[in-house]
Amino acid sequence: MRAPNEIDFWRGFALLTIFINHVPGIFYERFTSRNFMLGDSAEMFVFLAGCSLRFVVGSNERRASVHDVTFRLLGRAVEIYAAQILITMFALAILAAAGHFLGQPALLDWHNAGPVFQDPIETHIGLVLLTHQLGYFNILPLYVVLMCMAPLFALLDRFSPWLALGVSFAIWTFTLVTGLNLPTWPVEGTWFFNPLGWQFVFVCGFVLARKDGPGALVRRHRRWLRVAVTPIVILGVVSAWNGFSPSPGDVPEPKLVFLFDKTYDSPARVLQFLCVALFLSGLWARLPAWFEPISEYFSRLGRNSLEVFCVCSVLSLCGQIAAYMYGGGIAKDTLVLSIGIVVMGLSAWLTEWRARSRASSSQV
Amino acid sequence: MARKVAGLLFASLSFVALAAPLAWAQDSAAPKPDEPPALSAQCQAPASDIAAPAPLPNFAAALASKKKARILAIGSSSTYGVGATSRSRNYPTQLREILAKALQGVDVEIINRGISGEVAATTAERLRTEVALNRPDLVLWQLGTNDALSRIPAEQFDATVRSTVDWLKEDKIDVVLVGLQYTPKLARDKNYEEIRDTLFKIAADEGVLYIRRYDAMRFIAQARAAPVLAQDEFHLNDLGYRCMAEHVAQAVIANLFVRRFRPTSGFSP
Numbered sequence: 186m187r188a189p190n191e192i193d194f195w196r197g198f199a200l201l202t203i204f205i206n207h208v209p210g211i212f213y214e215r216f217t218s219r220n221f222m223l224g225d226s227a228e229m230f231v232f233l234a235g236c237s238l239r240f241v242v243g244s245n246e247r248r249a250s251v252h253d254v255t256f257r258l259l260g261r262a263v264e265i266y267a268a269q270i271l272i273t274m275f276a277l278a279i280l281a282a283a284g285h286f287l288g289q290p291a292l293l294d295w296h297n298a299g300p301v302f303q304d305p306i307e308t309h310i311g312l313v314l315l316t317h318q319l320g321y322f323n324i325l326p327l328y329v330v331l332m333c334m335a336p337l338f339a340l341l342d343r344f345s346p347w348l349a350l351g352v353s354f355a356i357w358t359f360t361l362v363t364g365l366n367l368p369t370w371p372v373e374g375t376w377f378f379n380p381l382g383w384q385f386v387f388v389c390g391f392v393l394a395r396k397d398g399p400g401a402l403v404r405r406h407r408r409w410l411r412v413a414v415t416p417i418v419i420l421g422v423v424s425a426w427n428g429f430s431p432s433p434g435d436v437p438e439p440k441l442v443f444l445f446d447k448t449y450d451s452p453a454r455v456l457q458f459l460c461v462a463l464f465l466s467g468l469w470a471r472l473p474a475w476f477e478p479i480s481e482y483f484s485r486l487g488r489n490s491l492e493v494f495c496v497c498s499v500l501s502l503c504g505q506i507a508a509y510m511y512g513g514g515i516a517k518d519t520l521v522l523s524i525g526i527v528v529m530g531l532s533a534w535l536t537e538w539r540a541r542s543r544a545s546s547s548q549v
Numbered sequence: 550m551a552r553k554v555a556g557l558l559f560a561s562l563s564f565v566a567l568a569a570p571l572a573w574a575q576d577s578a579a580p581k582p583d584e585p586p587a588l589s590a591q592c593q594a595p596a597s598d599i600a601a602p603a604p605l606p607n608f609a610a611a612l613a614s615k616k617k618a619r620i621l622a623i624g625s626s627s628t629y630g631v632g633a634t635s636r637s638r639n640y641p642t643q644l645r646e647i648l649a650k651a652l653q654g655v656d657v658e659i660i661n662r663g664i665s666g667e668v669a670a671t672t673a674e675r676l677r678t679e680v681a682l683n684r685p686d687l688v689l690w691q692l693g694t695n696d697a698l699s700r701i702p703a704e705q706f707d708a709t710v711r712s713t714v715d716w717l718k719e720d721k722i723d724v725v726l727v728g729l730q731y732t733p734k735l736a737r738d739k740n741y742e743e744i745r746d747t748l749f750k751i752a753a754d755e756g757v758l759y760i761r762r763y764d765a766m767r768f769i770a771q772a773r774a775a776p777v778l779a780q781d782e783f784h785l786n787d788l789g790y791r792c793m794a795e796h797v798a799q800a801v802i803a804n805l806f807v808r809r810f811r812p813t814s815g816f817s818p
Contacts, residue, residue, distance in 0.1 A: 209701060291694065291698050299629060299631040372663075373661050433681040434721065509698055
């Protein structure tokens, strides 16, 4: 297994935050990043996925072939798609079991599951087409589309990282101006995480992780850039802390550009996230020695992010059922969080243990 | 106000400002139905059980000036229509038919954005996006049931709903809060009762129209012995959705031309 690194560490951190945020009403929700930032852990998770894409594409010196990159990325899209179907089925079974054994049909409705039980014929088609997504189980469909778009950005990046960034920015701007989004079906509506909006923060991660181009420019001027963006970070923190978010009537057209919108990942969210990321970059290397076990824990989660994300999603749903059954409160919420930390860590350890066993058996 | 200015300043840092304040047309020549549509025999309930009244000035002005109205129905399973035999039987679709008949000469469009099992905080987030994209004249927000079941603390629910109602009012969009589902299984649930009371209080404090769905459906289920619930005894059936649509239609039309806020202290939650 690779040694702990900055990307894995923050990805692990984002995973734990996602777990907490996916148990609504939990006491520890108030300490998560969304209380201090306009965005939340989703931006961090998608940005880091973009950074990781750099490892797939390879450096300038050791570039993978176009075929290789395309097949690996599309293969990853299939892998994520399979994970989405699996955790969706788990979630449906958990809700069905809870509704059935607790005698509470309302639980069958949770997270957009109602239509699955009400209109199974149409909704099952929607589940497979990803046009029907359960609430809190809607990040992986975004990833699937991002992975399908990734070969295009990888190809553009070969010509110039600026070109990849420019095309991504153009798609994002067009989406914000027109309100374009993928439709949901059979439930009327659109995707909660619009891939055409979220691809920009993904591509930002991809190009900034490159040794040259925009990434090099930012790293070279990191010190004074941090000074320059401090007011943006502070203003964002003050806005988030006070729960300020402009309403559609407060802002001019095109409104999605000016709102702090999550579905389209609007500029204010992305801008503040990138500024905060500028401050956080390099922090990992300077963490004190006593922090090492925590750093290792988060890095292990991050190294196995897909497996841990699946476990995290299912666990958070169990946490919600537990809250329904036993109510909330600091003691119960602490228990839920502790179980989450242990089980997520255990699932990451098991994934690595399996990989090690496979590697050693193939050597025999 | 200072916070608002600071936030807007922040938003403007990243984009070009093209300020164009919204102008809200007001016209007293709105089409006035003689009286609200009559309730069908099976959906009869005391007026005090149907709604806690409040005026809808912006919706009335939009009807008058544009001769068309766009309504955003947002919420959870009762908006989507879980329990109905088909989606054409859900309450927003039936409401559109009733309003089209009652408000002759007005083109009524209803956008359904119901997502089953959603808590108010998530709907509140979607609401901002939907308002930006669809610019409704009236928002029907059905909420509370899932927050009660998810054990969302009442004060957290209160903060979410109040802040959303506040910005809708500031944006001059009328909002109707459609209350919790009636179900005998949750009649004595403490959280359920707490969220119901909170919602009632928010509506009274904020002066927004509140549909007392729980009370109306309980009345029909108990007094008339008409089956308004589906087999699971939780979701509404076709008749239940019909009654829900009729109650919302009657409350909306009856309150269209209410100019002053009428005190609701005569009702209990």
